[in-house]
Amino acid sequence: MTTTDTARARPGAVAITLAVFGGTIAWAFRFGLGYLLVPAACEIGDWLLHLVTLGTALLALAALVLSLRWARRLDDAPLRFSMWFGVALNVFFLAAILLEGSGVLFVDACAKAALP
Amino acid sequence: MSAADAPVQQVDLDVLERTWGPRRPGIVGWLGQCNHKAVGLRFIVTAMAFFLIAGAMALVMRTQLAAPENDLVSPEVFNQLFTMHGTLMMFFFAVPILEGLAIYFLPLQLGARDMPMPRFGAFGYWVYLAGGILLLSSFFFGAAPDGGWYAYPPLTTAAFSPGLNIDLWLLGVTLTEISAIVAAVEIIVLIFRxxxxxxxxxxxxLFGWSMLATSAMILVAFPPLVVTSLLLEIERKLGTPFFDGTAGGDPLLWQHLFWWFGHPEVYIQLLPALGILATVIPVAxxxxxxxxxxxxxxxxxxxxxxxxxxxxxMFTTGIPHxxxxxxxxxxxxxxxxxxxxxLSFIAAFWTGRANFDPPTLFAIGFLVIFVFGGITGVMVGTVSFNFQAHDTYFVVGHFHSVLIGGNVFPVFAGLYHWFPKVTGRHVNRRAGQASFWLMLVGFMLTFVPQHVVGFLGMVRRMWTYEEGLGWEVWNLASSLGSGILGLGVGVSVVAFAVAWRGGEPAGGDPWGAPTLEWSTASPVPQHNFPVIPVVASAEPRWGPLNRPDPVEASPWYAALGNPPEGQRETPVTxxxxxxxxAVALLPTHSLWPLWTTVAIMVVLIGVLFDLWWLAGVGVVLVTASLVAWTWPAGRTDLREADIRETEPTPLDGPDRGRNVRTFRVVTDGGRSIGWWGTVNGVIALGHLVGATAVATVYLRSRTVTWPPTATEPPGVTAIVIAAGLALVAAVSTSLAERGTRSGRAARPVAALLLVLAGAFALAGGLIHLIVTLRGNLPVDEHAFWAIWWLIGATSFVLLVSATITAWVTAWHLGKRDVIRTGHDAELAPVRLWVWSCAVSVVALLAVAMGSAVWWG
Incomplete structure (x- = not known):
């Protein structure tokens, strides 16, 4: 396959969705799982939450690489537009995953308090 | 060939105007109008009326708080004032006015003839108005809601808030939520098709992009609020303990479901406002x-x-840190x-040549106030600070900065920007400028002191306060500021009213704006555009290919020939x-959306006053109205044309001139407007069902005794059979749709399959009803039984809706003009809806049984 062929090959709908929204989906998983697994982390250790952060960060990174690659290569203008904002979304959600995940390093998973 | 080269004949314009204009003269014709401009304007005017009423309530509250130990109003009235102020502003102004602006201007910006489902849009407005009337009628009953705009239980349960107050709030708010979901469905279909x-x-x-994001958010965020409002109303009426911590429920369930809606709501109010500014700022x-x-x-x-x-x-509710x-x-x-x-907005001002017209000033006001509110938002988003500031006036000051800066100022920018398009007249420039400065100064004087007094310890919703706490000067300043803010709003209202009749003529495009709405006359004719525009850039009126005017007849549409008078055609892209x-046919104006809303009000009045026979009559009226609403129109001209696409290269890229395609009047399957509308309706249904399932799982996770006894819920076998019948009904609709589309099944066979589908669904629904009514479930003793009852009742409603849909479509199959052999424009949405109802019934049953069996 020549470079021109690669440039013109149009990815499928699922691939486009994953490239544009992969980071978003990864963040949603990290957010939901993180919230639900805090009591479990209190029982068995913080490594559980670090694992979730690592896995979802890698997914977001993969989506970022894919969207960046296609944003440079695709001919179709609307698709290129989609890929560029996919790049922006993936960078943003990767940062969100890392910021939220870093909190596990500093906050005790068992601590809680309420106003009377 | 451009419009300038081939001017549209006046006779054609007259036909278009008659086709798209109201069908009847007088008040009946006015009430029956479903055109997007009529519906949009009604939303805008009604929302502004609610804004003024809620603003007047704020002024009374500020007068009460201007001095210590004041007794202008009683504590009871003060509770009603802050509840109604918040409710009207959040539910009846901030979102509806943006929906109104979108319904009015988005079809114009996108080059459409109308909204894709005009009757649905009209229904959305009437439901919104009904909700507002229901809420405001509480004053006449002496039962204005008083539980705060987020109505936390247990304060709002029947034990602590007897009377109609909270019932009126719950039903009024639910109606406006349904209205928002209706508008969201319509806007998504408009944007995509x-x-x-x-x-x-x-x-x-960019206004379209902001509305697309907002509408998607509404489909996800609003159904959970509908669910939780209904749960609370059922708890108030039947004593079901969904929010009672002593009987398997949990008051925090309300907070989770409410704020799942409530926080996105802030951005639902912000994003369209940003879209308005993204429209105004390039012009400015x-x-x-x-x-x-x-x-x-x-x-x-x-x-x-x-x-x-x-x-x-909910930082202070005991959730792990x-x-x-x-x-x-x-x-x-x-x-x-x-x-x-x-930063994008600032960069535009920095590098552009800004004027100081009122829309520009309000856009600048947004930048100042919203950035201030955003910074205090980051403060209250910090857990440690939030514990200190929670429920103080600091929070009141913060969210008013976000909402007034992020919503009110952009809305006023939009109103000043688009007013000439609606009326053909200019608003007085000096009046607009004076209004802006009064509102900006008034805002600062009102809300900056509230941050300070919050730091000094004043909590929100206080009726009055003692002298000597150091709060007097801040409260007095805040009250004076609110008067100035109110004066600023008043100046704008008067300026709009005066300009409506006597403003200077504005012409088609007084601003030299880049978007399509300025390509047609002001005020906008009924048909919007003489010919459908063709677009070649993001700023159609500024792009080199379209300068000076992007209006150009589409060759494929010209090849189809003119529709007969009265046939409302709109292109589908x-x-x-x-x-x-393709080309879709839009329905004509109709009074049925209004009658349907009236019938819904009959149901609600029956429920409110425990007149269950009246509620039953209302349900029959609702069903009859919906059937009449969807009754097929008369004979239509179903033209076809095989043509070579010849649109300009920038529009279609390398495919230009390659394809010979058949364009049809009437669309099929995935291209039809109905299918797209149903898909979005199914998304909303999915979130209704999802919220119910989440409520079940949440309550299960918080309760040790679930189910409360070892006894099996009554009628489990019958309910499983009912779920199976629902799935059989769904399969029947699939067979009918596939047979009709392929032409293999004769029309009577397809109709018979739909009749059978309806019968299966009805049988399943009736089983649910009988089991729910005859099971003698102790619904007031434990949340598990309440959930079991709720799922039975929901399944009954879903399956009856599937029955009606299938049977009405079977009846339509007898009309050859409506559903042609080989086409599935109506059957595809029916299949989708019946399947969704069936899957929802199965999913709810699985969650309820799973909560009892798997974790029990």
Whole structure:
């Protein structure tokens, strides 16, 4: 396959969705799982939450690489537009995953308090 | 050939005007109007009326708080005032006015003839008005809601709030939520299927992008509020303990479901406002908006992350600190896309040539106030600070900065910007400028002191306060400021009213604006555009291919020939690339959306006053109105044309001239408007069902005794059979649809399959009804039984709706003009809906049984 062929090959709908929204989906998983697994982390250790952060960060990174690659290569203008904002979304959600995940390093998973 | 080269004949314009105008003269014709301009304007005017009423309530509250130990109003009335002020502003002004602006101007910006489902849009307005009337009628019953705008139980349960107050709040708010969902469905279908040929998603105006993100958010955020409002209403009427911690329920369930709606709601109010500013600022600065694609990405990022913030309203409820930290981080992160948009606006002002017309001033006001509110938002998003500031006046000052800066100022910018398009007249420039300065100064004087007095310890919702606490001067300043703010609003209202009749004529495009709405006359004719525009850039009226006017007849549409008078045709384009795909027929104006709303009100009045026979009559009336509403129109001209696509190269890229396609009047399957509308309706249904399932799982996770006894719920076998019948009904609709589409099944066979589908669904629904009614469930003793009852009742309603849909369509199959052999424009949505109802019934049953069996 020549470079021109690669440039013109149009990815499928699922691939486009994953490239544009992969980071978003990864963040949603990290957010939901993180919230639900805090009591479990209190029982068995913080490594559980670090694992979730690592896995979802890698997914977001993969989506970022894919969207960046296609944003440079695709001919179709609307698709290129989609890929560029996919790049922006993936960078943003990767940062969100890392910021939220870093909190596990500093906050005790068992601590809680309420106003009377 | 451009419009300038081939002017449209006046006779054709007259036919268009008669086709798209009201069918009847007088008040009946006016009430029956479903045109997007009529519906949009009604939303705008009604929302402004609610804004003024709620603003007047705020002034009374500020007068009460101007001095210590004041007794202008009683504590009871003060509770009613802050509840109604918040409710009217949040539910009846901030979102509806943006929906109104979108319904009015988005079809014009996208080059459409009308909204894709005009009767549905009219229904949305009438339901909204009914909700407002229901809420305000509480004053006449002496039962104005008084539980705060977020109505936390147990305060709002029947034990602590007897009387009609909270019932009126719950039903009124539910109606306006339904109205918002209706508008969201319509706007999504408009954006994906009714854009002008050549308008790719990349070329869509930013207001369209903001409304797309907002509408998607509404479909996800509003159904849970509908569910939780209904749960509370059922608890008040039947004693079901969904929110009673002593009987398997949990008051925090309300907070989770409410804020799952409530925090995205803030951004639902913000995003369209940003879209308005993205429309106004390029005009004000004479340049395209910098970083356009990054602004679009920011809209989407805000829409998504806003669903990760709901617990930041619940920091003090005992949730583990580490979980709070996740929500706190999300609160910080949302500042990034918000900042990108603000920087884009600032860059436009920095590099453009700004004027100081009223729309520009209000846009600048947004920048000042919203940035201030955003910074205090990051403060309250910090867990440690939030514990200190929770429920103080600091929070009141913060959210008014966000809402007035992020919603009211942009709305006023939009009103001044688009007023000449609606009326053909200019608003007085000096009046607009005076209004802006009064509102800005009034805002600052009102809300900056509230931050200070919050730090000094004043909590929100205080009726009065003692002298000597050091709060007097701040409260007096705040009250004076509110008067100035009110005066500023008043100046604008008077200026609009005067200009409506006596303003200077504005012409078609007084601003030299880039978007399509300025390509047609002011006021806009009934048919919007003489010919359907063709678009070649993101700023159609500024792009080199379209200067000076983008209006150009589409050759494929010309090849079809003119429709007969009275046949309302609108082009359907592809979702991403905006290529011409087909022509859809839109229904005419109708009073049935209004009658349906009246019938719904009959049901609600029956429920409110425990007149169950009246509620039953209302249900029959609702059903009859819906059947009449969807009754097929008379004979239509179903023309076809095989033509070679000849649209300009920039619109269709390398495919130009290659394809010979058949364009049809009447669309099929995935191209039909009905199918797209149903898909969005199914998304909303999915979130209704999902919220019910989440409530079940949440209550199960918080309760040790679930189910409360070892006894099996009554009628489990019968309910499983009912779920099976629902699935059989769904399969029958699939067979009918496939047979009709392929032409294999004769029309009577397809009709018979639909009749059978309806019968299976009805049988399943009746089994649910009988089991629910005859099971003698102790619904007031434990939340498990209440959930079991709720799922039975919901399944009954879903399956009856599937029955009616299938049977009405079977009846339509007898009319050859409506459903032609080989076409599935009506059957595909029916199949989708019946399947959705069946799957929902099975899913709810699985969750209820799973909660009892798997974790019990």
């Amino acid at each position: 009714s854009r002008a040929p050549g308008m790719t998603l990349a070329r869509m105006p 600065t004479r340049r395209r908006l910098p970083m356009r694609w990054l602004v679009v990405a920011s809209f989407l990022a805000i829409a998504i992350v806003s669903f990760g913030l709901w617990v930041h309203h 580490l979980a709070l930290q996740f929500f706190s981080s999300a609160s910080f992160m949302i500042a990034i896309p918000s900042g990108v948009i603000v 592809t979702p991403i690339h905006g290529r011409s795909a």
